Amino acid sequence: MRYETLINLVIGGVKDEKFKGLINDGIKGDHKLRFLMLARRRSSFLKLWTLRVAFVMLLWTIVVQFKGLGDMVTPSMFKTRSSASSLPPQRIYENNNGYLIVSSNGGLNQMRAGICDMVTIARYLNVTLIVPELDNTSFWNDHSQFKDIFDVDYFINSMRDEVRILKEFPPQQKKVETESIYSMPPISWSNMTYYYDVILPRIKSYGIVHFTKSDARLANNGIPEEVQRLRCRVNYHALRFVPPIEQLAKKIVKILKERGPFLSLHLRYEMDMIAFTGCNEGCNKEEIDQLTKMRYAYPWWKEKEIDSEKKRKDGSCPLTPEETALTLRALDIDRNIQVYIAAGDIYKPEKRMASLREAFPNLVKKETLLEPSELDPFRNHSNQMAALDYYVSIESDIFVPSYKGNMAKLVEGHRRYLGFKKTILLNRKILVKLIDQYKNGTINWNQFSTSVKVAHSDRVGNPSTRSVVPGKPKEEDYFYSNPQECLSPVDGP
Ligand SMILES: *[C@@H]1O[C@H](CO)[C@@H](O)[C@H](O)[C@H]1NC(C)=O
Ligand SMILES: *[C@@H]1O[C@H](CO)[C@@H](O)[C@H](O)[C@H]1NC(C)=O
Ligand SMILES: *[C@@H]1O[C@H](CO)[C@@H](O)[C@H](O)[C@H]1NC(C)=O
Numbered sequence: 441m442r443y444e445t446l447i448n449l450v451i452g453g454v455k456d457e458k459f460k461g462l463i464n465d466g467i468k469g470d471h472k473l474r475f476l477m478l479a480r481r482r483s484s485f486l487k488l489w490t491l492r493v494a495f496v497m498l499l500w501t502i503v504v505q506f507k508g509l510g511d512m513v514t515p516s517m518f519k520t521r522s523s524a525s526s527l528p529p530q531r532i533y534e535n536n537n538g539y540l541i542v543s544s545n546g547g548l549n550q551m552r553a554g555i556c557d558m559v560t561i562a563r564y565l566n567v568t569l570i571v572p573e574l575d576n577t578s579f580w581n582d583h584s585q586f587k588d589i590f591d592v593d594y595f596i597n598s599m600r601d602e603v604r605i606l607k608e609f610p611p612q613q614k615k616v617e618t619e620s621i622y623s624m625p626p627i628s629w630s631n632m633t634y635y636y637d638v639i640l641p642r643i644k645s646y647g648i649v650h651f652t653k654s655d656a657r658l659a660n661n662g663i664p665e666e667v668q669r670l671r672c673r674v675n676y677h678a679l680r681f682v683p684p685i686e687q688l689a690k691k692i693v694k695i696l697k698e699r700g701p702f703l704s705l706h707l708r709y710e711m712d713m714i715a716f717t718g719c720n721e722g723c724n725k726e727e728i729d730q731l732t733k734m735r736y737a738y739p740w741w742k743e744k745e746i747d748s749e750k751k752r753k754d755g756s757c758p759l760t761p762e763e764t765a766l767t768l769r770a771l772d773i774d775r776n777i778q779v780y781i782a783a784g785d786i787y788k789p790e791k792r793m794a795s796l797r798e799a800f801p802n803l804v805k806k807e808t809l810l811e812p813s814e815l816d817p818f819r820n821h822s823n824q825m826a827a828l829d830y831y832v833s834i835e836s837d838i839f840v841p842s843y844k845g846n847m848a849k850l851v852e853g854h855r856r857y858l859g860f861k862k863t864i865l866l867n868r869k870i871l872v873k874l875i876d877q878y879k880n881g882t883i884n885w886n887q888f889s890t891s892v893k894v895a896h897s898d899r900v901g902n903p904s905t906r907s908v909v910p911g912k913p914k915e916e917d918y919f920y921s922n923p924q925e926c927l928s929p930v931d932g933p
């Protein structure tokens with residue numbers, strides 16, 4: 441057999457199934473050989489089998505070498521859940537530069553992105569990361585820790601070829617008094633130069649540094665490609681929800697898929713969102729008073745006086761359920777598709793959800809698909825409930841967020857990573873203008889529908905270039921909504 445053919449076989453064989461098949465063949469061949477020898481068959485047969493064994497052994501050697509080589513040259517991006525033997529080899533630190541403690545801040549998805557950044561930073565600074573602490577003081581008031589949401593052993597093990605992560609300090613480090621730990625928030629949107637030049641010397645001199653914040657600490661752009669790819673590897677491969685969350689989320693997806701295609705609608709119309717944004721569209725006087733009171737009651741919501749109408753016209757308000765219904769209809773979304781509401785409790789649902797339900801009768805949510813007892817373990821943990829919605833939204837046929845936000849952005853990016861699954865990125869500024877024109881009769885339904893479709897024809901989560909706005913990182917496309925360095929090239933094959 442020619443060398444090239446062997447190589448082709450070997451490369452094809454790296455996929456686990458074929459690989460196992462090859463090994464099996466080898467063993468079977470060996471057995472047959474012994475049987476034949478015992479039977480003292482004719483020597484020509486013997487020669488044939490000896491040749492076959494030699495071939496299998498050669499193949500085996502090449503496969504083993506290629507496997508080893510593969511582990512070295514390719515980032516092991518596609519490690520999947522399986523036996524311990526498939527764990528990547530542990531990274532050996534020539535010198536560990538110190539320890540990094542991280543307090544993540546924000547809601548589930550903001551923390552998720554922050555964790556990915558922190559793992560990446562720890563890896564490139566050659567420091568040991570202690571499993572990040574989750575925010576238990578935020579508005580969402582969820583005391584869940586990392587291990588309650590993410591599979592912590594899988595997280596540690598699947599990254600072990602890149603970075604050492606520990607659940608807690610090694611015993612010999614424990615004597616360090618906690619109050620003496622050097623704490624600081626890293627400067628937002630920094631690039632790697634900042635971490636090498638400013639942070640690393642501090643870790644080296646203090647031994648341990650505690651980052652008090654993790655959100656948006658690493659820039660979107662101007663980051664080396666291998667660093668960007670590691671952010672993706674953490675996000676899309678190392679972070680997995682704990683089995684109870686994943687199993688229940690899978691059950692929701694299974695129920696939905698059995699009934700047909702489904703659209704996940706991240707409908708940001710919970711009371712706190714409306715109060716916080718001050719967007720009163722469609723609310724009566726009494727409701728507006730209630731929402732305004734809530735806004736003034738929370739001291740850390742800085743913006744108090746809000747011009748709802750102006751904010752809406754700027755495209756800075758979450759779409760209302762009514763506006764969302766009109767938009768989805770205008771986009772010709774199938775009336776019979778299941779619409780899964782990936783959100784918390786909608787504000788005044790009887791009144792506000794009526795038009796959406798009329799337009800899309802197959803409106804469902806976790807609470808209508810599952811028994812109450814199935815949700816009980818998660819109900820008091822908003823981050824775990826959000827994790828269920830995240831999982832379902834990744835799996836949906838279409839994802840539509842009604843507002844900007846970390847869940848909207850992270851799901852968008854994750855869906856791009858999974859092969860540019862359709863995500864409709866609403867242009868709220870154009871939409872509210874068109875909706876007002878349609879409602880006051882300036883344009884008819886067909887004009888409205890056509891304009892909405894035109895405005896969104898290139899906003900479906902297809903390959904695109906992430907925008908760069910020097911000096912204004914908040915105005916750029918977020919790295920985790922378009923992790924371009926980890927996707928097929930925009931103009932590629
Ligand atoms: C980290 O360790 C690698 C070798 O494993 C070395 O090449 C690199 O320069 C180190 N980086 C830092 C910032 O210490
Ligand atoms: C928040 O988390 C920290 C660290 O895990 C813990 O010490 C603290 O008791 C928690 N607070 C609440 C209110 O759960
Ligand atoms: C990193 O950021 C600093 C400060 O903002 C800037 O001066 C420098 O040019 C940046 N480096 C790279 C490689 O982008």
Ligand SMILES: *[C@@H]1O[C@H](CO)[C@@H](O)[C@H](O)[C@H]1NC(C)=O
Nearest residue numbers: 813815816817818819820821
């Ligand atoms: C959730 O919390 C509420 C009030 O804090 C409590 O009454 C309820 O029993 C809790 N539910 C579960 C399932 O733990």
Ligand SMILES: *[C@@H]1O[C@H](CO)[C@@H](O)[C@H](O)[C@H]1NC(C)=O
Nearest residue numbers: 873874876877878880881882
């Ligand atoms: C209809 O609404 C649009 C958008 O708000 C506005 O520009 C226009 O003047 C309105 N036309 C009428 C006839 O009210």
